[in-house]
Amino acid sequence: xxxxxxxxxxxxxxxxxxxxxxxxxxxxxxxxxxxxxxxxxxxxxxxxxxxxxxxxxxxxxxxxxxxxxxxxxxxxxxxxxxxxxxxxxxxxxxxxxxxxxxxxxxxxxxxxxxxxxxxxxxxxxxxxxxxxxxxxxxxxxxxxxxxxxxxxxxxxxxxxxxxxxxxxxxxxxxxxxxxxxxxxxxxxxxxxxxxxxxxxxxxxxxxxxxxxxxxxxxxxxxxxxxxxxxxxxxxxxxxxxxxxxxxxxxxxxxxxxxxxxxxxxxxxxxxxxxxxxxxxxxxxxxxxxxxxxxxxxxxxxxxxxxxxxxxxxxxxxxxxxxxxxxxxxxxxxxxxxxxxxxxxxxxxxxxxxxxxxxxxxxxxxxxxxxxxxxxxxxxxxxxxxxxxxxxxxxxxxxxxxxxxxxxxxxxxxxxxxxxxxxxxxxxxxxxxxxxxxxxxxxxxxxxxxxxxxxxxxxxxxxxxxxxxxxxxxxxxxxxxxxxxxxxxxxxxxxxxxxxxxxxxxxxxxxxxxxxxxxxxxxxxxxxxxxxxxxxxxxxxxxxxxxxxxxxxxxxxxxxxxxxxxxxxxxxxxxxxxxxxxxxxxxxxxxxxxxxxxxxxxxxxxxxxxxxxxxxxxxxxxxxxxxxxxxxxxxxxxxxxxxxxxxxxxxxxxxxxxxxxxxxxxxxxxxxxxxxxxxxxxxxxxxxxxxxxxxxxxxxxxxxxxxxxxxxxxxxxxxxxxxxxxxxxxxxxxxxxxxxxxxxxxxxxxxxxxxxxxxxxxxxxxxxxxxxxxx
DNA sequence: CAGTGAGCGAGCTTCCGCTTGACTT
Numbered sequence: 001x002x003x004x005x006x007x008x009x010x011x012x013x014x015x016x017x018x019x020x021x022x023x024x025x026x027x028x029x030x031x032x033x034x035x036x037x038x039x040x041x042x043x044x045x046x047x048x049x050x051x052x053x054x055x056x057x058x059x060x061x062x063x064x065x066x067x068x069x070x071x072x073x074x075x076x077x078x079x080x081x082x083x084x085x086x087x088x089x090x091x092x093x094x095x096x097x098x099x100x101x102x103x104x105x106x107x108x109x110x111x112x113x114x115x116x117x118x119x120x121x122x123x124x125x126x127x128x129x130x131x132x133x134x135x136x137x138x139x140x141x142x143x144x145x146x147x148x149x150x151x152x153x154x155x156x157x158x159x160x161x162x163x164x165x166x167x168x169x170x171x172x173x174x175x176x177x178x179x180x181x182x183x184x185x186x187x188x189x190x191x192x193x194x195x196x197x198x199x200x201x202x203x204x205x206x207x208x209x210x211x212x213x214x215x216x217x218x219x220x221x222x223x224x225x226x227x228x229x230x231x232x233x234x235x236x237x238x239x240x241x242x243x244x245x246x247x248x249x250x251x252x253x254x255x256x257x258x259x260x261x262x263x264x265x266x267x268x269x270x271x272x273x274x275x276x277x278x279x280x281x282x283x284x285x286x287x288x289x290x291x292x293x294x295x296x297x298x299x300x301x302x303x304x305x306x307x308x309x310x311x312x313x314x315x316x317x318x319x320x321x322x323x324x325x326x327x328x329x330x331x332x333x334x335x336x337x338x339x340x341x342x343x344x345x346x347x348x349x350x351x352x353x354x355x356x357x358x359x360x361x362x363x364x365x366x367x368x369x370x371x372x373x374x375x376x377x378x379x380x381x382x383x384x385x386x387x388x389x390x391x392x393x394x395x396x397x398x399x400x401x402x403x404x405x406x407x408x409x410x411x412x413x414x415x416x417x418x419x420x421x422x423x424x425x426x427x428x429x430x431x432x433x434x435x436x437x438x439x440x441x442x443x444x445x446x447x448x449x450x451x452x453x454x455x456x457x458x459x460x461x462x463x464x465x466x467x468x469x470x471x472x473x474x475x476x477x478x479x480x481x482x483x484x485x486x487x488x489x490x491x492x493x494x495x496x497x498x499x500x501x502x503x504x505x506x507x508x509x510x511x512x513x514x515x516x517x518x519x520x521x522x523x524x525x526x527x528x529x530x531x532x533x534x535x536x537x538x539x540x541x542x543x544x545x546x547x548x549x550x551x552x553x554x555x556x557x558x559x560x561x562x563x564x565x566x567x568x569x570x571x572x573x574x575x576x577x578x579x580x581x582x583x584x585x586x587x588x589x590x591x592x593x594x595x596x597x598x599x600x601x602x603x604x605x606x607x608x609x610x611x612x613x614x615x616x617x618x619x620x621x622x623x624x625x626x627x628x629x630x631x632x633x634x635x636x637x638x639x640x641x642x643x644x645x646x647x648x649x650x651x652x653x654x655x656x657x658x659x660x661x662x663x664x665x666x667x668x669x670x671x672x673x674x675x676x677x678x679x680x681x682x683x684x685x686x687x688x689x690x691x692x693x694x695x696x697x698x699x700x701x702x703x704x705x706x707x708x709x710x711x712x713x714x715x716x717x718x719x720x721x722x723x724x725x726x727x728x729x730x731x732x733x734x735x736x737x738x739x740x741x742x743x744x745x746x747x748x749x750x751x752x753x754x755x756x757x758x759x760x761x762x763x764x765x766x767x768x769x770x771x772x773x774x
Numbered sequence: 775c776a777g778t779g780a781g782c783g784a785g786c787t788t789c790c791g792c793t794t795g796a797c798t799t
Contacts, residue, residue, distance in 0.1 A: 009792065009793060009796075010793065010794085011793085012794095029794090030792085030793080031792085031793045031794060031795095032791080032792035032793025032794045033790020033791070034792095034793095035791075036791090036792095037789090039788090039789095059794090059795095060793095078782095081792090083790085085791095086791060086792055087792080089791095089792090090792070112776040128794080136791090137793085139790080140789095140790075140791080142789095142790095143789050143790045143791085144789055144790080145789085146789065146790095147788055148788055148789060149788095149789095150788085150789085151787075151788035151789075152787085152788070154788085155786095155787065160786080161786075161787045162787085162788080163787085163788050163789075164788080164789080165789045165790070166789075166790075167787080167789085167791095168789085168790090178780085278793085281794090289792090289793090312787080453794080460790060461790085461791090462790085462792090464790095464791060464792060465790065465791060465792090468790090468791090468799060469790085487793075506785095565788065579775080590798060606781085607781075607782085607783090608781060611781095627780090627781090627783075657782085662778095663779080670779065672779085677778080677779055679775095704787095708776085722776070722777095723776085729776065731776090731777085
């Protein structure tokens, strides 16, 4: 049996380290946290110093059992979890969960996975930092109290199953407020004058652009200006040249990797992390959840060698970057290739592309800055008082630009190009001049990656939680990721060419159609509720201020349960007050009067989502309800739209002595007959569809269904073997079953079917977010 | 896109942060 047991957080790390330490050491992984508060209850004793009640996490029972076995026989257990708040807590929980003898337990930390770093760590063990553990405990307890007291309040006051928390609720707030900002944005237009000049009056010379410094808000002013330019003289007044520098961006951390993979590869945040995990597990990159931009000495010397080998010594510039991230804990290195000699790797196309991005960014970060020359040329016109300006940029030395340039989130950046050789006093020739209307644009909506960037700036969330947080708020349907068509403006354009002005109207088409984050009705409502009653927690600085207190606890200047007590007192009081005094928060809006019944028409969020309502809830006669369409919103629904929702279901008449109705469901408009549903085709309008057309659809559907049947049985008509998208499957009543491998669908007997249905392994899972309640 | 098409009431829902698999579809 091994004399020494080393425990790290990640199994991939364990494997690497074991190679460094020799046969007296066995290295195991805890797979992250091993104990936590019980999920089913609050698990914090608020009347007793907020004592947390921990248990071994259900999915870690096996891990703990395994570690216990090895620890028992080891002379010494080395706790090597990460050197940050959570890592320290993991070590402490391991002591508790494994019942470790303190005399035989040592705490070690290292920032680089190299043999020397680890040997050095082993030579310098320490004890567990109790203060740091307390700080983590405060963090954990605070998050539990906030999450588990706010969420049930939402169930009561807004809608069941909702959730709230220190991180997710603020993330949703960002999206909600961005949308409000956009709604209130007033676009103004102005005319921008751009001229294209040539240095000589012949076709070969380079055409370059220059802009007039004044923009005209009125069309007529712009037109006057252009008219004055007909036949004007243009002359170079001055040429200014200025050297400039550009420096490379720091190596990747989790958030910047997510942003660049989104901008350059179109990856979602979740996808980036999944692929990065694969690269990490196969040993190709360092750990992908990090907030440190630091590179190890080993990496730096590898980079130096690689850069001078590929591009020459003048391209090398070794740098160390400073961390800008608020509350960074820097337990790891930056994200980089483990071996910079591997410029490319084999793997899936996603892996290849993400790796290449990481390689380039790492290499570029250690390369010299680019040297540029910026040129500004002033051009006078005899047709106006101000001078046109042309900006050019020439790269004198490319430096890191040879490899990598960081992307931006701006939607239309204009590239500056080359300018031809010119001298002061030169006459210029007008090729063309345009006055183009421009509309100011609202700031862009968040993408997943730009939301992460914002959260990081606010110090909210951690590298390991960015991706999960974003998927949580989408799963809860607080926000939705989609591309919506942007409204287009008609843009006026005047062109002066060859002494003549022409006018035209174009469609403004610069808006990007990429997927963005939008708030849902529920997201908006929950945010309003929380901002109204819990402004402190919804404050963008809340996390930053509690982080400060966590730091004080870590420094030993504050007791963790005192901090929690100070927070919890007023917080809990607010929960109780709101519980008792606040009414139901439905976002109800009165839209007007139903002309048919004279009753009030409302729109609000009901127990099952957004609904329209005719009649008052308090009145004797029950109100009528109708759910909103997917594309409609509580915020914007009009009276007419609400009334139209009550047009369905509409009876069309009878077919085969049974009623045919048309309605609109979750999957769009449908015709219902004899308990069977038939989707209406795109070209059919549910408001005007006729009985005859409906019968056509019903019969077409019957025919299609018949063709799907592989086998059916007279003895039990509920049982069918059907042809599906992924091959044959079995259907009994409403439940589907998959057929075991190798089953001959064509020859199945009824008994075979029953047997298949009995095996729970074959039951198909219900998909979709909708749960049936009966 | 295999099929699906809630609705007055039983019980359940929920946080953040650390780490991977186990399910297939």
